[in-house]
Each structure stands twice: as C-alpha cells, then as structure tokens.
Amino acid sequence: MKAMTRINNKGDDAYLDRLLSYFQSKFQEKIKQFVPIRKKVYYVKTKKNSYIIKGYRSNKRLKLQETFTTTLKNEGFSKTYLFVQPVKETLFFEGIHYGVIEYIEPHKTAFSYHSKENIVKGLKLLEEFHKVTATFETRYRTLISKGDQIGKWQERSAIFVNNLPVLEYFLNPSYLTEMLEWAKWSLDGITENSAFFEKEPFVILHGDVAHHNFLRDASGDLHLIDFDLIQIGPKVLDYLQYANRILPYLDWSLERFSEFEPMKKFLKEKAFIYALAYPSDIFREWNRIIRENSQTRPSKTKYVMELTVNQFHLRRKFFNQLKKMV
Known part of the structure; x- marks a missing residue:
C-alpha cells in the first residue's frame, strides 16, 4: 500500500485520521491515497480509480447536487462531472453528508483569465x-x-x-x-x-x-x-x-x-x-x-x-x- 499523502495545514490531524478511517470502512476498494484539498473537499485514490469527496451541511444539499449534475448530463451538457457510488452505503460523518464525485484529471496548465x-x-x-x-x-x-x-x-x-x-x-x-x-x-x-x-x-x-x-x-x-x-x-x-x-x-x-x-x-x-x-x-x-x-x-x-x-x-x-x- 502506498503511503498516505497529507497536507498538514489543511485541518486537524486527529480529525483527518478519523475521517480517513471512516471513508476506508465505507469504500468498496482500499484507499491508497487521501489528500485534503480544501475544507470538506478531499482527493481519494484507490487501486483502480480516483475520486473527489465533498461534504455538505445537509442531505438535501447533497441530493440537489447529485440530481442537478445528472440532469445536466442527461440534457446534453457533458462537460462536467457526475456523482458516483463506489461506497457500501451513504457517507455521513460527524454531522456532514459526503458525496463522491468522479475525478477529472487536470491539465498541467490550469485555466485562468490571463489570456x-x-x-x-x-x-x-x-x-x-x-x-x-x-x-x-x-x-x-x-x-x-x-x-x-x-x-x-x-x-x-x-x-x-x-x-x-x-x-x-x-x-x-x-x-x-x-x-x-x-x-x-x-x-x-x-x-x-x-x-x-x-x-x-x-x-x-x-x-x-x-x-x-x-x-x-x-x-x-x-x-x-x-x-x-x-x-x-x-x-x-x-x-x-x-x-x-x-x-x-x-x-x-x-x-x-x-x-x-x-x-x-x-x-x-x-x-x-x-x-x-x-x-x-x-x-x-x-x-x-x-x-x-x-x-x-x-x-x-x-x-x-x-x-x-x-x-x-x-x-x-x-x-x-x-x-x-x-
């Protein structure tokens, strides 16, 4: 198993350890890499796939995002992501509802408004x-x-x-x-x-x-x-x-x-x-x-x-x- 990747200044280590342990218990594949990106947003890599996990204050907010992105795709807007279900059950940890988003591999040059x-x-x-x-x-x-x-x-x-x-x-x-x-x-x-x-x-x-x-x-x-x-x-x-x-x-x-x-x-x-x-x-x-x-x-x-x-x-x-x- 690869070493876990940690951004040390992105949150309390004890909390992140508990959160990682929780995610690991719910994912169908072993988590090999776990990286906090910003508050309530994490990058997760398993043996076969990569995902973004994003937290929401309520299940209603999460379900709206899942429904909206699905509608976008179904109506013909393909240039975005979908929520996916590589987990055994719904993710809910210490008051936060988490959704799993398919990972879009970014280009080496990020988008900006400079040009x-x-x-x-x-x-x-x-x-x-x-x-x-x-x-x-x-x-x-x-x-x-x-x-x-x-x-x-x-x-x-x-x-x-x-x-x-x-x-x-x-x-x-x-x-x-x-x-x-x-x-x-x-x-x-x-x-x-x-x-x-x-x-x-x-x-x-x-x-x-x-x-x-x-x-x-x-x-x-x-x-x-x-x-x-x-x-x-x-x-x-x-x-x-x-x-x-x-x-x-x-x-x-x-x-x-x-x-x-x-x-x-x-x-x-x-x-x-x-x-x-x-x-x-x-x-x-x-x-x-x-x-x-x-x-x-x-x-x-x-x-x-x-x-x-x-x-x-x-x-x-x-x-x-x-x-x-x-």
Whole structure:
C-alpha cells in the first residue's frame, strides 16, 4: 500500500485520521491515497480509480447536487462531472453528508483569465451551459431560489459600510468614499432599469464563475464544475459576474472588454452598464477578509490590495466611461 499523502495545514490531524478511517470502512476498494484539498473537499485514490469527496451541511444539499449534475448530463451538457457510488452505503460523518464525485484529471496548465483565448473559451462554455439549463429550469423552480442581484449587492454594500472603521486602517478614506459613490450610482441605475432583468429569459445560473470553477482536463477540454450557488435567473447575471472577474486582466479597458460576445451586446443595455460599475469584487473580498479576521495577514490581503489600490485609477477611468455611456 502506498503511503498516505497529507497536507498538514489543511485541518486537524486527529480529525483527518478519523475521517480517513471512516471513508476506508465505507469504500468498496482500499484507499491508497487521501489528500485534503480544501475544507470538506478531499482527493481519494484507490487501486483502480480516483475520486473527489465533498461534504455538505445537509442531505438535501447533497441530493440537489447529485440530481442537478445528472440532469445536466442527461440534457446534453457533458462537460462536467457526475456523482458516483463506489461506497457500501451513504457517507455521513460527524454531522456532514459526503458525496463522491468522479475525478477529472487536470491539465498541467490550469485555466485562468490571463489570456483572451481562455476568456473566449470560458464564455463559450458558459453559453453552452445556459443553453442547456434553459430547457429544464422550470423543473428546478421549487428547488432553488431566484437570483436577486439588487438585494445581494445592497447587502454587500451595507456590510462594507459597517466594516469602514477597520478598512480605514488599510485604505485611503478618499478611495473608500469614491468606491461607495460608484456602488450607489450603480445600484440606483440598476433599480431604475430593473425591468431588463425580468424580461430576459430565465436559465439556471452557475452563480460562481471564478476561474477555478473552469477545469481544463488532461486532454485540454474545458469543464464547468462546482454548482453550489446555482439559482434561477436571466443569464446576464452570470455574465456580469464573469465581467467582474475578467476586467482586472483587461486593465479595466472598456475597448478590450467590448470585443467579447455577448458582452458587446449587453453594453447596449443601461442596466448592464450601471451594473458594471458596482465594485463587487472589492466589497466581496474585503468583507470576507474582515469576517475571517485575516486583514493583518499579507498573504490574505495581497490580492485584494491589488484590486483596490493598484488598479484604482484604472477603475476610476472605467467608471467615468460608463457614466458617459448612460
């Protein structure tokens, strides 16, 4: 038997030992390798196969994920994973329900938004995902919630404002004031033009189009993974999030951004233009860092400081261009 692989800083060793022992008792094959990836997510290798084991707070959440990925596959979206059953019985350990996911061997080069080619490939895969989920979203309306972009961002802004006493130790107060003005202008404009989000056809939204949820397999094919945040809503909500993810890599250039479809089409809509101005990434990351009390750790703040400070003047220029468009 190969030695177990352990990432020492990914959790309590005693807990991991108990968890591994439990998994070993339930798997039909001997586990030869066990690697914590992140909280409640583990890589497991047996003699014949490799798997990802993922934990959920409730059996309802797990069953939704199992059902949704099966529906995706059955309706023709093949570029994702399925939940599998290489175990003797349902996995439930110390209050967490675990599902077993087929393992997709990753490519040596991970997907990122650094290149135009990758951005285009991600957009095409997201478009394919929406096209398929549009065919069955009505079946899931009682199972998952409807996306509320305005409410979500209003709450994010409120939390950011509550965090100002802490943020003022790290950021120029004038920057904070200006970013809150961007957010208010954006939310006011979205609210005034909210009908746009209702007239668009509904799909099932992925809800988290970060680069790490696009997985390039060993052969180079791109897959979409992790559907924990799926919601019902117009596809433009996923594209807004995608826009917020790629713009830092485009130096907040409206000209470069408008080269991508369907972004070019959406730029004709006032609601979309207003929404692009909302500093979603900055608010999200600072709120998370303060919630986790990790604002004094440079390893945790390096990325968000780049977004907030180093790119501030580029974002200001981008914001002023958006204002002229409406």
